[in-house]
Amino acid sequence: MTQRLRPPARAVSALSCIAATLLATAMPAHAAEELTLYTTREAGLIQPLISAFSAQSGIKVNTVFVKDGLLERVKAEGARSPADVLMTVDIGNLMDLVDGGVTQPVKSAALDAAIPSNLRGADGQWYALSMRARVLYADKSLPITSFRYEDLANPKYKGKVCIRAGQHPYNTALVSAMIAHDGEAKAEQWLRGVKANLARKATGGDRDVARDILGGICDVGLANSYYVGQMKGSKEGSDARKWGDAIKVIKPTFGNAKSGGTHVNISGAAVAKNAPQRANAVKLLEFLVSEPAQALYAEINYEYPVRKGVALDSIISSSIGELKVDPLPVAEIAKYRKQASALVDKVAFDQ
Amino acid sequence: MSAALQLDDVRLAYEGARGLHTVVESFSMSLDAGAIGCLLGPSGCGKTTVLRAIAGFEPVRAGTIRLGDSVLSSVATHVQPERRRVGMMFQEYALFPHLTAAQNVGFGLKRWARAAQRERVAAMLALVGLADAGERHPHELSGGQQQRVALARALAPEPALLLLDEPFSNLDAATRERLTAEVRDILKAAGQTAVLVTHNEAEAHTMADHIGVMHNGRLMRWAASVRPTRDNG
C-alpha cells in the first residue's frame, strides 16, 4: 500500500522552515559600513574602544569573542571567513596568526609613526597596540625594593612563591625571554628552582596571586601589571580592593647585563588575509593607536600605551611607575616559545 | 534439630495512619516437634502475618512465640530473623537470581567447613531430585524446579522450624499436586516441624497433620486434619 510518510515529511518541512529562517537572519543585512572583529580579549576590556571607534567613524563593529582556537577557526573558515581584524594577546599568539598564514601585510604611515619598530612586524603583518609588564607582587610588609627575575629561584623563597600555570602564554613568554637572554640550560635551572619554591600548585589566574598573598599562602608572585590597577581601583570594601591593598609591586629586571629591563608582553592585532572590509580594518587599527584610544587603553585597561607621550593611569603610575622595557625585540620571544613550553613540560612545572 | 512451636495469645498489629491497626488477635496454637501444621483461610485473614511474625519480620504486640525452649518473640524480646533458625519458602520462589542453584542451596551454610558445605549441598539437591541441576541459574529452571531448590535451600541449614508461605500457588495444577505430596514425604522423612499457609483446602489436607482455619485475624478451629478422600473433598 502507499506509504503514509506524514510524520517524516512533516518533520522535514518544519526543519527546512527553521533552517531557512536562520539562514535568512545570518545573511548580511547590508546597509551601513561594517567590520568584523575576531578577538581573544574579553568584552569588558575592549568594548569602550570599539564603541569609541564606532561613534567616531560610523562603522558598525561585529565582534566574535573566541577564547581559544582563533587560528584554527579562521584557518578552517578559509577564503569565506568574514573576519576583518584579528586581535589577540601575547606575542606568541600573534605570531602564530602570522605564521599560520591568516594575516595580510598593511602599509600605513600612521601606524608606523605611532608604534616603535620593535613592536610591529617589519612587513606590516602585525602591530602591537598596548603593553603589559610581568611584575612582582609582594606582601606589603616584606622588606624588598628591587628584584631580579632570576631571584625567584633563590632558596630563600622556598614555599613562598605563587604563580599561575607555567604553560600559560604569559609565563611561557617570560621563559622564552629568559632563553633568549641566557640560553636554554640556565632557563631550565631557573624553572626547577622556582618549582621547588612553589607554595601551591601553579594554577589559577594572576589575581589569585594577590589573593593568596593576602591569604598567607605565599609572600611573592609574578603577575601582570594591569591587574594592579584593576584591583587597587576597585570599589572600597570589595574583595578585589582588599587583595590589591594587600600587595606592593616591584618592577623586576633581568639580571643579564645586556638587558636590565622588565619583561613585557603585548596585545596586538593584524588584518585578516581574506578580509572583506580591508579599508575599514586599517581604519580600526589606526584608530586604536591614536592618542584618544591609547589613553583609553591606559585609563580603562591600566595598560602601558605603545604610543609615546600618552600618560599612564594614576594608580599604575604610583604603584609601578614608568618601565625600563627589556630591549629584546618582542618577536624574538615568539621564536623560543615552543622551546619554553617544552621546558615547562620537562620540568613538570604544572604537576 | 526440629523443635516444637508454641504461640500464646499473640496479637499482631501494624502502624497505620491513625495508630495501631490490629490484624491478628488472641492467636494461640501449638505444634509438636516433627508435625506439620497449616493455617487455612482467604486472603486478608492474617495468616501470612502470623507466618511473618514467627519468622521475625513482624513484631509481637502481645503474647509470646516460643520455639523449643527459647522465646522468639514477646513484648519484651525480639530475636532477629537470622538467629531464629527458622527457614522459609516463599510464594514467589525468592531464589537469588545471581547465584546458581548450588550456590543458592549453600547460602545459609557460610559458617560450615568447606567440605561439609559441599556435601550438604549435594545431599539436599539429591533429596529434591535435582542432583544434576546444581550449576544452573534460577531463570534456567522451571517453576516446579525452582520451588524444589527453594526447599533444599531452606532445609540445608537444619532449621528448627520450616515455614511455607503459599509455595505452590504459582504452579499449574498437575505440578502442584505432585509437589505437595513429595514435599510432605521429604518433611516427614526428615522429621521437620513445619507450618504451611494456604487458601487451598485440598493442599491443606494433603500436607498437614493439623489444620487451623483463620478468619478476620482469629483462629476459628485448630484440629487434626482428615486425609482427603473422594467424599470429603
Place this chain on the structure above:
Amino acid sequence: MTHLRSVGAAWRIASVAIALGVLAPVLSLAWLAVGSGLAHWSHLARHVLPQASLNTALLLTGVGVLVLVIGTGCAWLVTACDFPGRKVLHWALLLPLAMPTYIVAFAYLDLLHPIGPVQGAIRWALGFDSPRQFRLPDLRSMPGAIFVLGFVLYPYVYMTARAMFMTQPAHLMEAARTLGATRTGAFFRVALPLARPALAVGLSLALLETLNDIGASEFLGIQTLTVAVYTTWITRSDLAGAAQIACAMLFVVLALVLLERNGRRHQRFGSAQRMRAIQPRRLHGATAWLATFAAALPVMLGFVAPALYLVWETIKRLRLGTGISSGLVASLGNTIGLAAGVTVVTVAAGLVVAWAVRNQGSLGNGARWQARAAVLGYALPGTVLAIGLLTPALAFDGALGSLIGHPGLPLMGAGIVLVVACAIRFLAMPVGGIEAGLARIPPALEQASRLLGETASGTLRRVHLPLLRPAIAAASLLVFVDAMKELPATLLLRPANFDTLATLLYAEAARGTYEEGAMAALAIVVVGLLPVMLLARSGLSVQAEAAR
C-alpha cells in the same frame, strides 16, 4: 523481538546519516593525529602523557570509589530505612546534577580559601588572627579535585542504584535473613550483587563526566588528559599533538563505554513479575538522626553549600551597586535558546535512530552500530569533539555557502554548527532512553496495530509515541540541563556576539574577576534546577522502569 520490516528507506538513511555525523569528528581527529607525523609524539610521550595519564587514572579511581560509596550508600539508606526528612532527601539527593563541575570548583575555591568564610570561622574558633598563623591544606590538589568531583557526580550512581533497589523484591532480603544473614550481610551478598549492572552504568556515566571535565581540573591544578589536550593545542598551537593525545584518550573512553555496555548486558537478572518492594524500616532516636545526617551530607556539600555561596556573592555584587549588565541578560537568553534548540534536534535525532535500529532487528546486528555510535558522542570530551568537528563542518559550510551564494559561512554564523556539536555530544541520552522505552512496549501492541491496518510509521505515531512520552520527557530534561551547562564546544564554535552563561562565567573565572561570574553561575543553576527537580520527582519512577 518483532520481525516486522522497517518503515522504509527514509528512516534507515536518516539514521545512518546521523550515525555518520557522530563519527565524523572522530574520524577527522584520527586523520589529524596521523597526518602530522610523530615529531611531537616523542616529546609528548616522554614528558606530558605519563604524568597526565597517571593523574587521570588517579582521578578516575578516586572519584569512582567516592561516587560508588556515596551513591550506593545513600540509595540503600533511602530505600531500606525510614528516618526524618527521608521524603525530601530521596529526591533532593539528585540536586547536584544541576551544578556544573566548574561552578562547584570555583565556589569551593572561594569558600575554602584561607581568607574565605570556612577557614575564617575555624580561625575565630581557635583564636588565630591571621591566615599566616593557621591554614588548612590547599584545595588545589588531587584530593581536593576528587572531593569536588565526587560530591557533584555521585547522583549518576545514586539514580541508577536507587531505581534498582526500589524494584528489588523484598522477599529476597527476607530469604537471606531466614538463612542466617544479618541485615548488613544480606545487603552485601544479595542486594548489592543484584544491583551491580545498574551501578556499572551509573559509574561509567560519572567517570565519563570526570574525563570530560576541563573547568574543575584546570582550576584545581590537575593535569588530566583532557587538560593536556587543551593546553597542547592552545599554548603550543599544536593541534596535531592535541589530536594525538585525544586519540589516546579514546582508549580510556572505550574502556568506560565497554563497562557501561557490560553492565547493561547483565540486566536480565531482573525478575519477570512485579513484586512487593522493600519496605523502609523506621529508625529511632540517635540512629535516625545519624541516617538523616548521612543522607543530607552529600546534598549539603554537592549542592546547598555552593548554591548558597552563589546567592551570597550575587547579593554582595548587587549591593555594591554594580547591577546586572545587559550582557548577562543577553547570555541568559542565548543559553536558554541554545539549550532548547539542542534539545529539540537531539531528541528528534534520537527518536529516528532508536526507531530505525529497533525496526531493523530482522537484519540482525548490522543496524546496531548506529546506536553504538550515539554513545560515542557522549563519551567524547567536548573539546575533542569541537576540534574534530571544525574541519568537516566548515568544509560543508563553505560548500553550502557557495551553493546558495552566501559570501560567508551561513551555518557557522547562525550557530547551527554549535547546535550540531551539542546534538552529537548528547545524542546518547535520548537514544538510550527511547531504546529502553521501546523495549518495554510489548510487541503484541505493535502487531495488533499492524493487523488492524495501520502502517509502521502510523503505529509509531499512534501507539508508540504516546507510550514513549515519559521516556522522551526524561531524555529531553536531561539534554536540556546538560546543554545549558555545556562549555568547551560553545567556546570554540559560537557565532559572533554570542555568549552563554557558561562562557561568560568561564571567562570571568579564568581571568580571576568574579564580578558577574557568580551571577552567571547562579543563573545556570537556577534555570537548570527546575528540570532536575522535575526529573527527580517523576524520573525516579521512570528510572525504576528503565532499570529492568
